[in-house]
Amino acid sequence: MxxxxxxxxxxxxxxxxxxxxxxxxxxxxxxxxxxxxxxxxxxxxxxxxxxxxVLFDGSNRLQQTLLDAVAGAPPGQPPIELVGTAIAALGALFDAGERRELARQRQAVIDRNPELQERELVKLARLGAALTDALHEHGIPVPAASLAAQIGMAVFRVTFVRWLDGAARRSFAELAGAAFDELREMTSRSTPPTART
Amino acid sequence: MxxxxxxxxxxxxxxxxxxxxxxxxxxxxxxxxxxxxxxxxxxxxxxxxxxxxVLFDGSNRLQQTLLDAVAGAPPGQPPIELVGTAIAALGALFDAGERRELARQRQAVIDRNPELQERELVKLARLGAALTDALHEHGIPVPAASLAAQIGMAVFRVTFVRWLDGAARRSFAELAGAAFDELREMTSRSTPPTART
Structure with a gap:
């Protein structure tokens, strides 16, 4: 300042x-x-x-980046693509400078403290709710918006852990793209459930 | 007793x-x-x-039902189908007797109390971790297991809210199946991201 x-x-x-x-x-x-x-x-x-x-301040920037990415996307994009774009946009935060090392230090602190873990879960839940609202405001109907947002948060969680692990040193944006590809691969190989009550 | x-x-x-x-x-x-x-x-x-x-005791039964469903599935089932089977199996708990009305009352209590909301998020996170482990023990490699488990939890969250809303009075198992169908539809209509760093 x-x-x-x-x-x-x-x-x-x-x-x-x-x-x-x-x-x-x-x-x-x-x-x-x-x-x-x-x-x-x-x-x-x-x-x-x-x-x-100090530990949770970053989540405001995460949220803003997600929402800006959704708001800036061309209208008519399918929900999952929109969410994929938004999650990949977080790379601008995660892939900058020494972020990975700081994020690892931060995660180690949180992993040792249940109160901080709860706080982290609350922040993630809010991020998911904000993403749902943003998708809805971008023209996605409510039921699809909440499913797409929750799927996006699922991919985010998995990507974040892989990025922190980071043996392969792949960028966050790259890992996010790969996780969405895996999701597509997983769902295309599966068949609709046979028994439905 | x-x-x-x-x-x-x-x-x-x-x-x-x-x-x-x-x-x-x-x-x-x-x-x-x-x-x-x-x-x-x-x-x-x-x-x-x-x-x-009294509010959180049910999550042990949820977890056991999920894990039993995974353990009892035929080997070689694709991860998303396995997860779909497990989430749909929760219908045995949710679709019994007056569960929906009790679940609504419970949710209203939790929605009014931040400490209970945190507790609920912690329980859901544990459920996701337990599902990841169960998938892994069932022969799914770790990276696919965590993605499939998180996707399953995403579908669970959405299904649970829709079931509570329940204007249409559809069963939990039916709503879970419909949400997985939506997921398949969503991902099949999307194309892989073009820009990858």
Whole structure:
């Protein structure tokens, strides 16, 4: 926010993730995060409401990117393609700079704390609801919109885990595309269920 | 558990859901639930650990039904069919007796309480993880197993909401089959993404 503190936000995030990993999320204070980043507590609070927000602030950007991608898509695109475009657009966030390493640190912190896991699930559920609304506003009828959005979130979850794993070092956008291809392959090989009550 | 208390478990559930709806989940005590059901607190605690468990106890049965359906499927079934069979098998629970009305009451209670919503999301996430493991144990390789399980959970979520809505009074099993048909239709009409990084 201030020209005397270049990339304060990023430095605070890196400092927080490093400290959470070293000492456990519960034990770390905002004062320590600010000190590690070489900044003041006041600066911390200009960027984040509390130490938890450092972990979840990114989900607002995720949501905005998803919604912008849907809003910017040509009208008449089939729902699954629209969702595929939106999920792949998240690559712009995930595939930038050192995001994968920071995301891994973040995930390790969350995996150790049930309260943070709940928070993550709530954020994902909201993302799914926002995607449903966006698809609906883009002209997809409600029943198809919720199915497509939930399918999109399913592909997102799988892609995110694969990207974090990242042995193959493939980009998020590439992994998202591959997961949608797998989905198509899976559903085309299956036949409609025979027994229906 | 005792022959002098026929259907004590069901009576306690009905009493709890009625009271949660009338007075708010937070305000209701176990003593009140037991009294409304015409049973003792001791009987309550023979069936449920606390008043929250009345709402979430069913998820163990959901999970068992899903896993049994996967384990009992013929080997070599494509992943999406396997998942379709498993989700449709939940109809045995949802389509029994007055389940839909009780499920609606339960959902209304959960929708009013953020802590219960978080709990519900945690239960669903565990269900998805258990389904992934079951598919893997049934011979599906890990990457396909997690995608198929997440797709299954997506269809489950959509089906559950439609079943609760239930204007059309269609059974859960029927709605699940229809949602998988929609998924097939959606993915077959889409074309692979053109741009891949």
């Amino acid at each position: 201030s020209r005397w503190e270049p990339n304060a936000r990023g430095r605070l995030e890196q400092a927080a993730l490093a400290l959470y990993g070293e000492r456990g999320y519960e034990k770390v204070t905002v004062a320590e995060i600010a000190a590690r980043a070489g900044l003041t507590e006041r600066t911390f609070f200009r960027h984040y409401a509390d130490k938890r927000e | 005792s022959r002098w208390e026929p259907n004590a478990r069901g009576r306690l559930e009905q009493a709890a859901l009625a009271l949660y709806g009338e007075r708010g989940y937070e305000k209701v005590t176990v003593a009140e639930i037991a009294a409304r059901a015409g049973l003792t607190e001791r009987t309550f605690f023979r069936h449920y650990a606390d008043k929250r468990e």
